[in-house]
Amino acid sequence: MRFSLFVLLSLFLVGPIPTSAGEEASLIIKNANIVTMDQQHRIVRKGVLVVKDTEIAAIGEAALADQYSAPKVIDAGGNILMPGMISLHNHTPMVAFRGMGEYAVANILFDVMFPLEKELLNRELIYVAARHAAMELALGGVTLVTDMYYHEDEVARGTKEVGIRGVLGESVIGFPVVDAPDPYGGLAYAEDFIKAYKDDPLIIPAVAPHAPYTVSPEKLREARALSEKHGVPLLMHMAEFPNEKELIQERFQSMEDGETIIQYLDRVGVLAPNLVAAHVIYADEGDIQILKERGVGVGHNPKSNTKYNMGLAPAWKMYRQGLGIGLGTDGPMSSNQLDIFNVIPFTARIARLRYQDPTAFTPLELVDLATMGGARALDMEDKIGSLEVGKLADMIILDLSAPHMQPNYDVYATIAHSAYPSDVVTTIVNGALVVEDRRLVNVDMEKHQEEWGRVTQRVAEFRKTLAVEPQH
């Protein structure tokens, strides 16, 4: 009886009772300006977030810290704690080619990228370059990267070594490539890859039919079937080129008169809830409705689309109509920088141009796109994209101390329009520190520099033989 009274008094006077040493947790972050991005867009000032293993166990005011103990406690110093950025489209190993093709961009895919890949790709390049890209991503606050490339098991290896999450799609394409001497050999490669990584805590294996103009309707269906057989995502480029219909028709004679690309893909039967389509520039009102009805997610890549003058995607309309749409960079030759912070100012401006409306995308909507938007596109909105109890602990701390991060009247405006990847001090993925004090936690830097040096030296040698590359 006396004890119960004591409990009651304690609750009244000092809040929830701490256990003797506090409830056990794995990580406590305190003194943080927590931007949750939950449905109410709650912000907890001087808040505390508690991680148990891979999940967020509690979020609350300062006093919450007293209820837990953990081997690691981070004082966020009043800085921003927010969900990690989600990148929906990349070809990370192409970071080994970054800075090439900049003087001959008119038809970069066929004139530069495919020839480079034919000559230079091998397992070592893909593994080491994927790790390099993941390092940049982690340092820049990206906690999940969506990738489409070859030897995706090597991409998985490189990405895991850094410690970020990857939705990694093995490419399926209608001509011989480095990991599949026969056209569409990626289907078999993908199945092996999926089996190997199906239960990985960080890697979600996926099937990635390259694009409607490089994959036949039959093989698009096979790719979808494979993804459904294993319950994994399907990734594809879609409606990226102004002449994509002509490319499809030329290659496969499979389009019907007057059909849009989205209508075609719907007829083929590849539009499914597990599909994340990159770009989707050429989509009219009806197409957007089809995508919505089929539950297709969209990765918007304005930096890539404008670099090559591909067009302005209807991203704002898609967002407003409730599609699962988030942001990506596309590969390192297309966006150069791989972080998502720098995609945000482009997203706002390209939408304002596209719709001739300067009110397109508020700062809050932009931050939503980069976090929850990505989660929705991947059908992972119950697992990532916001800081909520029970979700996976993927988050970043943003330093507010640099002059460009001040003043901070509206935290969404600061994140959307002022922040740079260099403001990320801490990156946590799956409850584990990946970046701490702006340093990568898991990477053997000496080993990486040696291997990266070898890989890029080989590329540099080949580059000297290319007429399109200036030798400054």
Add this chain to the structure above:
Amino acid sequence: MRFSLFVLLSLFLVGPIPTSAGEEASLIIKNANIVTMDQQHRIVRKGVLVVKDTEIAAIGEAALADQYSAPKVIDAGGNILMPGMISLHNHTPMVAFRGMGEYAVANILFDVMFPLEKELLNRELIYVAARHAAMELALGGVTLVTDMYYHEDEVARGTKEVGIRGVLGESVIGFPVVDAPDPYGGLAYAEDFIKAYKDDPLIIPAVAPHAPYTVSPEKLREARALSEKHGVPLLMHMAEFPNEKELIQERFQSMEDGETIIQYLDRVGVLAPNLVAAHVIYADEGDIQILKERGVGVGHNPKSNTKYNMGLAPAWKMYRQGLGIGLGTDGPMSSNQLDIFNVIPFTARIARLRYQDPTAFTPLELVDLATMGGARALDMEDKIGSLEVGKLADMIILDLSAPHMQPNYDVYATIAHSAYPSDVVTTIVNGALVVEDRRLVNVDMEKHQEEWGRVTQRVAEFRKTLAVEPQH
């Protein structure tokens, strides 16, 4: 005779003779990848640059270092040494308002900016905020900022405390403002300001008639006359709004039928070689010819122009036709970030959209725009914009060690498409260190934080009274 032979042998065997302790210099930078941006676009690998007082005294290979001694020697560690970035348009004190007006941007100038300025501007805000902006600029590699605002003597004071160069224009505008209770009172203020700063080593005072729609034709002529009387630059917004002709006509009934804005300003007589015009979005072929013939410089601000959907300036055409054109951000409410690195990717992409041509602006041209382009626009191409003997020592060192700065096959591609302001480790202006190891050399940080806190607190309080501002 024997001595002469010795000299000859020495030259032959070991190059130029070092003096006993070497020729005296003030600063030596060695082991630098020197991107000169001179007319031949020379790059000196593992090079040395020698500064004497305010000027570049020598540039050469590694052995050059032996010929000089200096109280300060910087080992650039193989990183990039390049000319500082030149910003052609800003309103630096408005950094105190950054992040406001983000949710109500439809008519931000008249609905948000002018009311904010009317309520909040005073000498303290202008001085402290100008210093804050200059800190961000210096840290981000901008060595010269062009500004148009009020109490420009306070802007000068704040900018000088940080140590960067400023072309600072006192605003002339047809309504009462903080430093001039009578319309056009800025003309008198400007003359006092010019006299006070005429011989300053860092500040170039200027006259800034605000825009053709806020300054009458008579007062535009007076502003030009004042600038010519004192031999200082003339700064003005020009052809920024889609409805600018209507605004001019409504206010001054001064336009003739069918006249373009540029034709109007030419007829008024304000187009002169010392004029640097900001924006110039609405300019056709004929207008560009007029600007070229009059020697007008242009500041291109694609981040600002697209944020508010003002239009896409013909920057590529102007550059190709040999106009003096460089880059700017516009004020902190328009670009948010004040560095020029982040303007570069926008410049390329906006030009590619405007001209439907993905080859617009090579990386080399982009770096030229940000450095020599700015110098040409300001008619300072004999003094700044490149690293050449006899020029003023305004330069930056860019760190290549972050993953996003690698690989570095083409240094111009790395600078134009990969670099962030956070890659700047060293900023030198007029031969003096302004930023070293990413830290501001001249700023009393404690004093600044206290004053900046006071200024922004006052803005934050007023912000709470504004319906257009969300209270997250």
